[in-house]
Amino acid sequence: MVKFLKFLLWSGLAGGGGVLLIAASAYLYLSPSLPSVETLRDVHLQTPLRVYTRDEKLLAEFGEKRRTPVRIEETPEFLVRAFMAAEDDRFYSHPGVDIVGLMRAAVQLVSTGSIQSGGSTITMQVAKNFFLSHERVFSRKFNEILLALQIERELNKSEILELYLNKIYLGNRAYGVEAAAQVYYGQSINELNLAQLAMIAGLPKAPSRYNPINDPDRALIRRNWILGRMLDLGYIDNNNYQTAVSQPVTARYHGSRIELQAPYVAEMVRQEMIERYGPEAYTEGFQIYTTVDSSLQETANQVVVDGLFAYTERHGYRGPVTNLNEADQNLEINNSEIQSNVDVWKEALKNARSNRILMPAVVTAVEDKTAHILLRNDEVDVIDWDNLNWAKRFINVNAFGYDPKSAGDVLKAGDLILVRKMPDGRYRLSQDPEAQSSLISMNPKNGAILSLVGGFNFFDSMYNRSTQAVRQAGSSFKPFVYAAAIHEGLTAATMINDAPIVFADKGLEGTWRPNNDNMKFNGPTRLREGLYRSRNLISIRLLREIGINRTINFLESLGFEDGTMERNLSLALGNVSLTPLQLTAGYATIANGGYKVSPYLIDRVETVDEVLFRASPETACPECEDLLDNPQEQTTEQTEVPEADSGSAIILARGDQDNHIVDLTGEPDTQRITPAEQVMDPRVNYIINDIMSDVIWKGTGRRAQALKRHDIAGKTGTTNDSKDAWFVGFNPEVLTSVWIGMDDYTTLGRWEYGGNAALPVWIDFMKVALDGKPEQRLPQPDGMVSLRIDPKTGRLARQGDKNAIFEIFRQEKAPTSVSEGSIPSLNDIEQSFKPEDLF
Known part of the structure; x- marks a missing residue:
């Protein structure tokens, strides 16, 4: 008996020594290849790119x-306990490895001949998920x-949890x-x-097998x-x-x-982030805050859809997608076969294309002024006469x-x-709708979209028609030509003959006989009236008078590229190839007092830990002029300037050698801006603004009077053949x-113009955008007379x-001669302009 006990003792010692020897050998063999655990302290979890509005709605x-x-202190205690019950109930007591669990896994291996469970603790799963593969082999388990x-x-x-x-x-x-939690609930x-x-x-054990969506019973x-x-x-x-197990x-x-549909915006941001950061943009957890206002984006989405439906309804109904009864000649509408028809209709609805705006439906019956319809999910409804x-x-x-x-003139069963x-x-x-549309709204002071x-x-x-569609600007480009004319010395009162004209212009490949859109001629007409009535022949004579080269030089100074503009007289009619975003950026110069700004969409880029980028937009900033004019006197003095879109504080700080406006406060919510270059004489700008206000009160944009505001201005535009x-x-x-x-550049139709196709959409949008905002006007610059x-x-x-x-007038360009030789009285000359005299 003693000998037997000695044998067991020595056998146990030998076995234990063997196990220790094997473990030591494995450790010496494997440990040099193990990664440093210290890297877990700085681990970057792969987190997707998320795009938000400026008011933090997810796009x-x-x-x-x-x-x-999520941080562990923000995690519900019941969740932690549920994972411990499912995966590792001795998590807080073991040193990273649970011997009992490993022995249980070994017994399963011996009894079944295959690996049933790994006996892994939560700590071992962390090791596997961060450092190792999921291959079920012994070497990986030792490393684990x-x-x-x-x-x-x-x-x-x-930290481990x-x-x-x-x-x-x-x-x-x-x-x-x-x-x-977000995916499943x-x-x-x-x-x-x-x-x-x-x-x-319950999901970590087998995310597909115990998935409550794929297999709710097993889950x-x-x-x-x-x-x-x-x-x-x-x-x-x-x-x-008892409460929990009773839950379905x-x-x-x-x-x-x-939270908000803005897919064109989101795609623009995605492309810009890939350009900046490469493929890592998808995994580094970037949070992009755009300049987009959620309420204005919702309005833009709706008014564009409404405008395109209004256009398509003006041109009539093209008919149903198909008639299901005619498609199957064996089906007839009668009581005995009605169920057969319904089955066919339901199958067709299941396969029909739909989107978030338009839904497929089948007409089941037609009455005098009503159509009965079947929609998906067996929903039945009617279309009333006023919607038909x-x-x-x-x-x-x-x-x-x-x-x-009657309804039967339009629809029939099937x-x-x-x-x-x-x-x-x-x-x-x-x-x-066969037509397409673009809408862009921005802050003209800094280009924020x-x-x-x-x-x-x-x-x-x-x-994306806003950024990719290169279209002719038509009459919407005329304000820039008129601005060039005023810049060159003409005035809003300059008389120009609105009369027929014929050109033999080599650049236009033969004789050119331009005309006004209404085929009428008004004779001598003031420049102001020529613009607000959008008279083509006045625009052409104007361009010929100031010269194409001088005009293009002026337009280039505003930011338009020479390659986009025709070097002939058709430039006066808007023969300019631009994307809507480029044209809108040009208009910002008119709207903001003559400053050149660039459109931008990304306000800032953040991660969980830091702000990686914050926009520093070029901003129309008259308050900055003193600093820019006297850079040698700049100190570290701070001056407040108007707030940006986001409402964050903006500090004008002297001392930057490039005349940038920089933040000296160190506050994270302080936006940096850069003074924009003034590229248009403020007096020229003021006159053009004033004339474009007349477009609404006297000219082609009269519909906008519905807004009942006197601080708005604009311009219609229609190209040849209403394209x-x-x-x-x-x-x-x-x-x-x-x-x-139209995407294919075909006509919108004979009676489609900027004033009845695009302007109603603009009105519906601006009604919301300007709601509750006081009227504002650009201040009248010095050196002007009325x-x-x-x-x-x-x-x-x-x-x-x-x-x-x-x-x-600009003071030096004011007229001095009097009609019929009379001398003006002092009361006829005003040194301060009264806006109410225009209306």
Whole structure:
């Protein structure tokens, strides 16, 4: 017996020594290749790129992995306990490796012949997820054990648990518990109940097998097992347990929690971030705060859609997508076969294309003034006559049929159609607009883009008309030509003959006979009237008088590129190839007092820890003139300048050798700006602004009087054959451009102009953009005079002339001669202009 005990003792010692020898050998072999655990302290979790509005509404999320890191102190205690019950209930007591768990895994291996579970602790899973592969081999397991021991020596339990909860893969592209809460429940982790927390804790074992979306029954079993373990371990009481296990499975897939639709904006940001940071932009957790205002973006989305539907309804109904009864000649509408028809209709609806704006529907019956429809999900509804009677038959872009008299003139049973839901909840017969549109709104003082829409539906066409569509500007470009004329010495009272003219211009390939859009001629006309009435022949004579080269030189100083402009007289009519964004940027110079600014969209780029970038926009800043004029006197004195869009404080600081406005306060919410270059004489700018106000009160933009504001100005634009319709308008705070046209450059139709196609969209947008804002005007610069003139001659009015009107001039360009040789009285010359005299 003694010998046997000695044998067991020596055998045990030999076995233990062998195990130690093997472990030591494994450690000596593997430890040189182990990574440093210290890197975990500086770990950068792969977090997607997120794009926000300036008021912090999520526009988009880009990246393969959805992840939102959370700190351990922000994590619900029940969640931590649920993961411990499911994965490692001795987490707080073991040194990183649980011997009991490893022995259990070894027994399973011996009894089954294959690896059933790894016996991994939470610490070992951290080691695997951050440093090792998921290959199920013994060498990886040894590395995992060694790393877990190292991790436990260098990090505390809370740090380890935080890494684990943020790193673990939980299915459906969700990495980490916060992302899982958003994916499965559309809520933050702190908003979930115990049953939902336990459901998430059940996912690490097999994210696809126990997924509550893919297999809710199996996921429910796993969840209830975890709740039972929590009860057994004393983590919850019986009341908690009974309440939780009685909860149904409520998980469903929630995509990225997009709070505002602005896909054209989001794509512009994504492209810019890739240019700046490369592929790492998708994984480094960048948070991009744009200049976009969420309420204005929502308005822009809606008015563009409404404007395109208004256009398509003006031109008539092109008919249904198809008629399902005619498509299958074996089907007839009768009582015995009605169910067969319904089955066909439902299948067609399931396969029909739809988007967030237009929904497919099948006409099930037609009455005198009503159409009954079937939508997806077995929803039934009606289209009332006032949502149907627009549908005259489309013949071509210039012609349509008679007004329908009944619903049967438009629809019949079996028609597969498109409908849209109106604000009152009713459905309206619709169709895909063939035209497209762009809307851009910006702050003209610094170029901050407030809203942008690049087309009817991004998900049908990602082509961004705001930045990519090169279109002719038409008459919307005329203000720049007129500004060049005033810059060269002409005045708003200069008389120009509105009469027929013929040119034999080699640059125009033969004889050119331009005309006015209404085919009428007004004879001698003041320059002011020529612009607000958009008279083509006046614009051409104006350009010929000042010269093409001088005009283009002036336009280049404003920021327009020579290559975009034709070097012939057609330039006067807007023969300029520009994107809507380029034209809008040009208008900013008119709207802000003559300063050249650049459009920008990204206000700042942040990570969890720091601000990587903050915009320093070139800003129209008259308050900065003294500093720029006297750079040698600059000190560290600070001067306040007007606030930016974001409302953050802006400090004008002297002392920067490049005359930049810089932040000397060190405050993170202080925006840096750069004084913009003044490229237009402020007096020339003031006169052009004043004339463009007349476009609204006397000219082609009269519809905008509906806004009942006297601080707005703008210009319509229509190109040859109505291929492009524009309206660009502004006040000193908000500048907005609207373009409507066909992608294939075909005509919009004979009666489509900037004033009836684009201007209504602009009005609907600016009604919201300017709501509640006081009227503002650019201040009148020094060196200007207001004189009473004879409107028929442009000269000073004679004393007592009842037809005389006020006009504004640069002082040195003011007229001196008087109509019919009379001498003006002192009362006829005003040194301060009165705006009310214009209206």
